[in-house]
Amino acid sequence: MAILIDNNTRLLVQGMTGQQGLFHTRQMIAYGTNVVGGVTPGKGGQWVEGKPVFDTVRRAKETTGANASVIYVPAPFAADAILEAIDAGIELIVAITEHIPVLDMMRVRNVLDRSSSRLVGPNCPGLLTPGQSKVGIMPGHIAMPGPVGVVSRSGTLTYEAIYALTRRGIGQSTCVGIGGDPVNGTNFIDVLQMFEDDPDTEKVVLIGEIGGTDEQKAADFIAQHMTKPVVAFVAGRKAPEGRTMGHAGAIVEGGVGTAAEKIARFQDVGVRVAQTPEEIAELIAS
Amino acid sequence: MNLHEYQSKFRFEEFGIPIPHGKVAETPEEARQIAQEVGGPVVVKAQVLTGGRGKAGGVKLAATPEEAEQHARSILGMDIKGHIVRKVLVDPAANIEQEIYLGITNDRAARMPVIMCSAEGGMDIEEVNRVKPEAIIREHIDPLLGLRSYQINALASGIELPYPLWRQFQKIAACLYRCYMESDATLAEINPLIITAEGDLLAVDGKMSLDDNALFRHRDLAALRDTSAEPAVETQAREAGLSYVKLDGQIGCMVNGAGLAMATMDMTSIFGEADGIGPANFLDIGGGADADTVAAALRIILADPDVKAILLNIFGGITRCDEVARGVIAAFSEVHVKMPKVVRLVGTNEEEGRQLLQEANIPDMVTATTLSEAAQKAVAAVKGA
Numbered sequence: 001m002a003i004l005i006d007n008n009t010r011l012l013v014q015g016m017t018g019q020q021g022l023f024h025t026r027q028m029i030a031y032g033t034n035v036v037g038g039v040t041p042g043k044g045g046q047w048v049e050g051k052p053v054f055d056t057v058r059r060a061k062e063t064t065g066a067n068a069s070v071i072y073v074p075a076p077f078a079a080d081a082i083l084e085a086i087d088a089g090i091e092l093i094v095a096i097t098e099h100i101p102v103l104d105m106m107r108v109r110n111v112l113d114r115s116s117s118r119l120v121g122p123n124c125p126g127l128l129t130p131g132q133s134k135v136g137i138m139p140g141h142i143a144m145p146g147p148v149g150v151v152s153r154s155g156t157l158t159y160e161a162i163y164a165l166t167r168r169g170i171g172q173s174t175c176v177g178i179g180g181d182p183v184n185g186t187n188f189i190d191v192l193q194m195f196e197d198d199p200d201t202e203k204v205v206l207i208g209e210i211g212g213t214d215e216q217k218a219a220d221f222i223a224q225h226m227t228k229p230v231v232a233f234v235a236g237r238k239a240p241e242g243r244t245m246g247h248a249g250a251i252v253e254g255g256v257g258t259a260a261e262k263i264a265r266f267q268d269v270g271v272r273v274a275q276t277p278e279e280i281a282e283l284i285a286s
Numbered sequence: 287m288n289l290h291e292y293q294s295k296f297r298f299e300e301f302g303i304p305i306p307h308g309k310v311a312e313t314p315e316e317a318r319q320i321a322q323e324v325g326g327p328v329v330v331k332a333q334v335l336t337g338g339r340g341k342a343g344g345v346k347l348a349a350t351p352e353e354a355e356q357h358a359r360s361i362l363g364m365d366i367k368g369h370i371v372r373k374v375l376v377d378p379a380a381n382i383e384q385e386i387y388l389g390i391t392n393d394r395a396a397r398m399p400v401i402m403c404s405a406e407g408g409m410d411i412e413e414v415n416r417v418k419p420e421a422i423i424r425e426h427i428d429p430l431l432g433l434r435s436y437q438i439n440a441l442a443s444g445i446e447l448p449y450p451l452w453r454q455f456q457k458i459a460a461c462l463y464r465c466y467m468e469s470d471a472t473l474a475e476i477n478p479l480i481i482t483a484e485g486d487l488l489a490v491d492g493k494m495s496l497d498d499n500a501l502f503r504h505r506d507l508a509a510l511r512d513t514s515a516e517p518a519v520e521t522q523a524r525e526a527g528l529s530y531v532k533l534d535g536q537i538g539c540m541v542n543g544a545g546l547a548m549a550t551m552d553m554t555s556i557f558g559e560a561d562g563i564g565p566a567n568f569l570d571i572g573g574g575a576d577a578d579t580v581a582a583a584l585r586i587i588l589a590d591p592d593v594k595a596i597l598l599n600i601f602g603g604i605t606r607c608d609e610v611a612r613g614v615i616a617a618f619s620e621v622h623v624k625m626p627k628v629v630r631l632v633g634t635n636e637e638e639g640r641q642l643l644q645e646a647n648i649p650d651m652v653t654a655t656t657l658s659e660a661a662q663k664a665v666a667a668v669k670g671a
Contacts (some may be wrong), residue, residue, distance in 0.1 A: 101500035109397045137603040139633040142552045154545020157599040182394035235548040238555040276658045
């Protein structure tokens with residue numbers, strides 16, 4: 001078992017004919033992901049990499065029986081692509097696209113909450129269940145199957161954690177990039193709960209960063225609901241304060257969001273915090 | 287992206303919010319002329335993208351056009367927290383009975399916008415939040431339903447606004463929300479919204495921040511960006527699609543992804559701390575950067591005189607290491623740099639990338655496998671330089 005994706009994942013690629021979409025479709029197929037088709041409005045009827053392309057997600061789902069979709073659509077059209085996937089009843093939607101306007105994501109999130117779809121991302125590297133399926137852009141060759149679940153707010157830092165684990169001979173159950181945008185679909189707590197329930201996951205790595213309060217909430221959740229050990233890493237310890245925080249934004253945040261505060265909260269609830277990406281693997285091994 | 291006070295207020299006016307009918311001057315003579323046209327006492331206000339203008343002497347009341355000219359002369363060219371004043375707003379002075387705060391921003395935890403109102407207007411709203419949070423009335427706005435009339439009533443009642451002003455307040459709050467949504471703002475605030483002696487509401491100061499990711503659909507607003515208010519290198523970086531923040535160390539960092547860029551910054555600080563060595567910048571080339579973007583990033587780093595060593599840390603997912611290598615080779619073939627370079631390329635197409643770099647035979651370049659190793663090598667390079 002694993003979480004979110006495995007050998008039974010039947011994947012659609014929204015934006016398959018674009019440059020990024022095409023490159024990563026090839027990479028996903030090469031990894032062994034069961035890509036069943038693509039969606040690009042106006043290109044229905046074409047074939048790409050031996051897979052059928054459809055004009056709409058609904059049509060693609062009816063024809064292929066897809067249960068998941070990955071989105072490489074450019075930012076101006078990405079919110080619409082997510083809404084289309086929700087409307088078509090896709091169970092798992094993974095949005096890779098970065099730079100989606102935040103008000104678009106607020107509307108999407110409110111529609112999502114009234115649906116039965118799960119969204120991972122946007123602005124995320126996607127999902128990887130080593131040896132089974134890869135949805136998104138994570139480099140597959142750095143991972144290996146094993147008992148550690150990885151969840152991260154940052155794209156490339158997720159790879160660092162996986163790389164450090166694999167170099168130490170420790171494999172991963174599933175790696176989940178939840179994305180670094182202020183408004184996203186799946187948060188730390190959702191994924192921590194899934195790892196807690198997954199019999200194949202024994203330990204968890206959580207990668208956080210400055211801004212917001214998601215890490216603090218994750219720390220509270222770990223204290224109350226997790227029996228499996230968690231190791232954390234928080235990026236931005238040396239970040240200059242107040243660069244992007246607006247006036248009223250700081251009110252809503254309640255003045256919180258520094259790395260020091262997040263690290264302290266993790267340590268308070270017994271989560272060990274690594275100083276370097278390499279130390280993540282050492283703490284997991286010990 | 288932040289708008290100046292005058293830009294914010296003019297935008298508010300387009301959406302039907304009453305503002306004082308002032309104008310912007312770039313010279314003392316223009317300020318006098320505007321004061322003459324306005325008639326009566328005016329306020330001369332420095333237009334800079336920072337707070338604390340009043341305390342710095344950047345806001346002054348003038349009884350006559352001559353006085354307005356004098357004030358403009360002293361304010362123009364003033365340095366307020368590192369921002370040089372290039373424009374002043376000359377507004378008719380209002381008769382203030384009471385000051386109110388009214389603002390909208392995004393509450394990321396609630397995943398929706400929130401409108402906030404306080405009777406303690408004119409003050410720094412963060413300060414109000416710290417000492418008297420109950421003085422701020424908040425209403426979350428469902429983006430699918432919009433700001434509802436009953437919510438505006440709750441704000442008016444919460445700050446004990448006199449009932450005769452509720453109709454005007456309803457209109458202003460509704461207009462502010464429309465302005466917020468249609469501008470893709472991340473902040474729109476009126477501080478203060480005043481009750482005048484004549485019994486009207488008037489937005490005498492305003493501030494807006496816009497979502498950079500949404501500027502593609504607001505070309506008119508994007509054109510309002512005041513690039514004279516930011517360091518030239520940040521303008522250059524933004525235009526190249528890079529995210530750059532200047533720091534005070536010696537290691538020029540180029541990284542893909544914000545999280546990894548932050549971690550790289552942390553690692554170089556931690557390993558260099560004992561020797562006073564740290565990162566010269568935060569630089570994220572973003573996801574899927576091509577050779578041109580990489581070359582532009584390197585040019586920005588090389589233009590910084592503080593940089594004594596370069597650390598290139600790329601973990602390719604959507605970014606391909608071979609593309610990065612091509613950009614690196616292009617940039618270094620343009621400018622001959624004697625500086626030490628530490629390069630770490632891992633991930634998508636890493637073999638191709640490493641091969642390209644090896645063949646290019648760039649001088650003073652060392653490679654690293656892990657982030658800690660790369661950071662340590664960069665620190666050592668600065669020490670040895």
